[in-house]
Amino acid sequence: MTFLKKIDRLTLSWLVLIGLTLVTLLFARHGDAGGSVGIAGAALLLALAVTKGREILLHYLELDQAGPGWRLAMTGWLVLLCGVILLVTAAGALGWIGPH
C-alpha cells in the first residue's frame, strides 16, 4: 500500500489500464479455439471497457476537474453505448433477434 501511495493518480490510471488489458487477454482467441463468450463474458468484457474508458475520461482527459456535469455526460455516453452493445448481444444470444 505504501507503494501505491507514492505513485500519482495519473500513473495509477496507466497501471489500471495495463492491468485490465492483461485481463482481456484471457479472452483472446487463438485460431478457431473457443466458442461464444456468452452473455456473462460479453458483460465482463464491456464492464472492463467501461472501467478503462472511465479512467481515460477522468484522469487522461481530466474530467475529474471539469465538474459533475461533464463527468456525468461523458461517462453516461460510455455506459449507454456499452449498455446498448450488451443488450443487442444478449438479445442475439437469447434468440430474440437474428437469423431463424
Next chain:
Amino acid sequence: MADIEMTDLEMAGPDERASGLAALPGNLMMWILIFSELAVFGAAFIGFAVARVLDPATFAAGQAHLNGTAGALNTMVLVTSGYLAARGVAAGRRGAVAQARRAMMMAAAVGSVFLAVKAMEYSATLGAGLTIDTNTFFTLYFLLTGFHALHVVLGIVILLLVSRSGPETLVENLETGAAFWHMVDLVWVILYPLVYLIR
C-alpha cells in the same frame, strides 16, 4: 477574517477551471470534434453489434482470423502513449518546456508502434485472401479499424505539431493535442473488445 477567505477564493489553484465549456482542457473546437467523433464511432459500434447478431456464423468465422493478442498489445501501446501525452501536458503546465516537448514526441513514437502492429495484422489478413469485399464482417472490420487507424495517424501528426508550439501557446496546444489523442484511446478500448473478443 472574511477578507482572507475572499482572497483564498480568488486565488484558485491552476488546476481549478471555470464551469461550462471553459471547464474542459484545451481548445473548445477540439471538444466539438471529440463529441462528434464519439457520436459517429458510437453509432458505428452499435451498427457492428447489430450486424453480428444478424449473422453470427459469419462474424465468428471472421473473428477467428483476427489476432486478439495483437489487439491487446495495441491497447497497451495506446494507453502508454496517452499516459506520456498526459505527462507532457503536466510538464508544460509546470513550465518544464523541454520535458513537455520530449514527452509529446515520445507519445508520438509509441503511438507509431500501434500503426506497425496494425500493418502486420492487415498484411496477415489480406495475405490470407480476406479483404474488405470478403463478407460483412471484414467490410466492417476494415472500415472500423481503418477509420480508427487514420485517427491514430492524425493524432501522431497533431502530437508532433503541438510539441513544436511557441512558449505563449504551448500549454493550450498541448492540452488540445492530448485531448484528441485520449479520444482516439477511448474509442479503441471499446473497439477492441467489440470487434476482437466478444463472440
